[in-house]
Amino acid sequence: MATAVQIHDEGSVIDTLIKPAILKLVSESEGAYRCERDLHHHFTVCLENITNLKLGTRRRRVCLEEPAHAYYGSGRKGNLDYFFPDGPANSGDGVLSTGVAVELNFDYRDGYKKIRQDIQKLIDPANAYHESLYFAYCKKRNFFEAVTQGIERAFREFEEARPDFRLPSGLHVIIVEHVPAGGHTVRETSVEVPCVPCDLQWVETPVPQASVEPIQIVVANINPRRAEDTDLNIPKGDCSYVQNTTFDREDLERFLKTFESAVRREQDRSLSQRLRHELLENNPPYISPGAMKQLAKWCNTNNPLYWDGMDIARKISQLLFGCVLDRSKLGV
Helix, strand or coil, X not given: CCCCCCCCCCCCHHHHHHHHHHHHHHHHCCCCCCCHHHHHHHHHHHHHHHCCCCCCCCCCCCEEEEEECCCCCCCCCEEEEEEEECCCCCCCCCCCCCEEEEEEEECCCCCCHHHHHHHHHHHCCCCCCCEEEEEEEECCXXXXXXXXXXXXXXXXXXXXXXXXXXXXXXXXXXXXXXXXXXXXXXXXEECCCCECHHHCCCEEEEECCCCCCXXXXXXXXXXXXXXXXXXXXXXXXXXXXXXXXXXXXXXXXXXXXXXXXXXXXXXXXXXXXXXXXHHHCCXXXXXXXXXXXXXXXXXXXXXXXXXXXXXXXXXXXXXXXXXXXXXXXXXX
């Protein structure tokens, strides 16, 4: 059994390289991966940004697609996505050196089957890794439940053959769920003392959408070749606004719904529809000059027909720009 192993310390590759790379990936990611290979490439880049992996040399710090024992039932061998050897990388004889094993998975569609197989590679006593980490990134619902079921089923297959089998110490599991509204939910557990799956203690941490540099919209520099910008008649001079790209998306949706309830005519809802498309249905969010002009007109109007929407339009402007747009500076 792979139970007589050392608990990871502060200087382990898990703490100094792998977890920081995962955090970097989460801070950069918007979930726009086409397939698992995209996620693998991104993770490798994050690792390389933290330390020189020396890929392509005999001194490489990580081996990709490293052979490993697998408990598939078919007798075939499996591969590890990442293996961090304690010493020099393998010479190609197929014999594993001691080190840290990592399986990285993206949004599996086949339920727990593939998850179970990957967990089996990490906990197989024949591999006896002193540390291992299962990292899953997902966008679909109920993925956390699928992972916990996969861990349970992987454990049961070993337990049937060996009743005293336990999940080995040094096993780490990190599940990152992309939240459609922005940001991520991270769930993590580690095995410090050999245990059964029901003893795992999960820690859940919400991670807000990564802050990015505010986009400065200099109105005097709007592209005159765009049809929607040609009629702005914007005066030259100092006229700029800074868009808050980390605005609360739920607040904006609530304001847009309030605006749609307040306005009197169907055609007036074109502003909310436009803002919803540009700011909530695009990643990263943006606001076009035409939408700015339209919002500015609603923020300050003398026509009683539009007064019902003026207050909420100002709230939208405050949310997006930290101030009420001045229609006179925008030339509308």
